[in-house]
Amino acid sequence: MYTIGELADLAGVTRKTLRHYDKIGLLEPQTLSEAGYRLYGEREVDLLQQILFFREMDLPLAEIREIVQAPTYVVTESLSDHLAYLSQERRRIDRLIETVRTTIKAQRGEIEMVDEEKFEAFKQQLIDENEAKFGGEVRAKYGDDQMDEATKRLMGIDHETWGSIEMLTVALHEHLAEATAIGDTTSPLAKEVFELHQEWLQFYVPENNYSLEMHRNLGEMYVADERFTAHYDAVAPGAAVFLRDVINHFAK
Numbered sequence: 001m002y003t004i005g006e007l008a009d010l011a012g013v014t015r016k017t018l019r020h021y022d023k024i025g026l027l028e029p030q031t032l033s034e035a036g037y038r039l040y041g042e043r044e045v046d047l048l049q050q051i052l053f054f055r056e057m058d059l060p061l062a063e064i065r066e067i068v069q070a071p072t073y074v075v076t077e078s079l080s081d082h083l084a085y086l087s088q089e090r091r092r093i094d095r096l097i098e099t100v101r102t103t104i105k106a107q108r109g110e111i112e113m114v115d116e117e118k119f120e121a122f123k124q125q126l127i128d129e130n131e132a133k134f135g136g137e138v139r140a141k142y143g144d145d146q147m148d149e150a151t152k153r154l155m156g157i158d159h160e161t162w163g164s165i166e167m168l169t170v171a172l173h174e175h176l177a178e179a180t181a182i183g184d185t186t187s188p189l190a191k192e193v194f195e196l197h198q199e200w201l202q203f204y205v206p207e208n209n210y211s212l213e214m215h216r217n218l219g220e221m222y223v224a225d226e227r228f229t230a231h232y233d234a235v236a237p238g239a240a241v242f243l244r245d246v247i248n249h250f251a252k
Helices: 004-011 015-023 042-056 061-069 075-107 115-142 144-155 159-182 188-204 212-224 226-233 239-250
Strands: 038-040
Touching: 004 015, 004 038, 004 042, 015 042, 038 042, 042 061, 042 075, 075 115, 159 188, 159 239, 188 212, 188 239, 212 226, 212 239, 226 239
Parallel strands: none
Antiparallel strands: none
């Protein structure tokens, strides 16, 4: 058994942190000593490790609590997901390091660096993030060929077009947040949200493969899959359901 001070030292966190985790019901001690001090067992040690893994992924404590307390939570599956995340992060950092090295050589006049090379690492980062969040569901529904074709298309986009995609994403999120707060899925603002999302989506699907049916199916996926829901609800509470309803209204 560990006292709160011993566990804090073991994990490299503060006693205040452990008290807070106890207060919010995230990590409670196994028992209390006769003097009323918190005591932690092996189960709590393992749980704290998992909590810190999730914190490394910048998940909020409330979301971590929901995950680890869910009846369907399986530690080994969670660790496997975290290993995949870390592997992706390592690849991302390696690409950024290589881009920085190449840029230094280019700035010194040792090599020539074309404009597309300057942004390749950032494009690949977004593609990896999309694959990690949505790849499994999209591949299952639309097939590997379509997903791979979309990825290939994205990698071939020049930096000016890439900047346009980023600005479009910002505009989509701003309009979606405003429209969700109003709540009218048939309003002119909601129509703007649909048109922005439609324009955004066509960057990500293989050329000439966009259809209203695909758009509606994707909207349903935003609500059916918790990762999609979390992505859009981070823009505004309830935004995933609102966007699904907007798509269903206008994608006819």
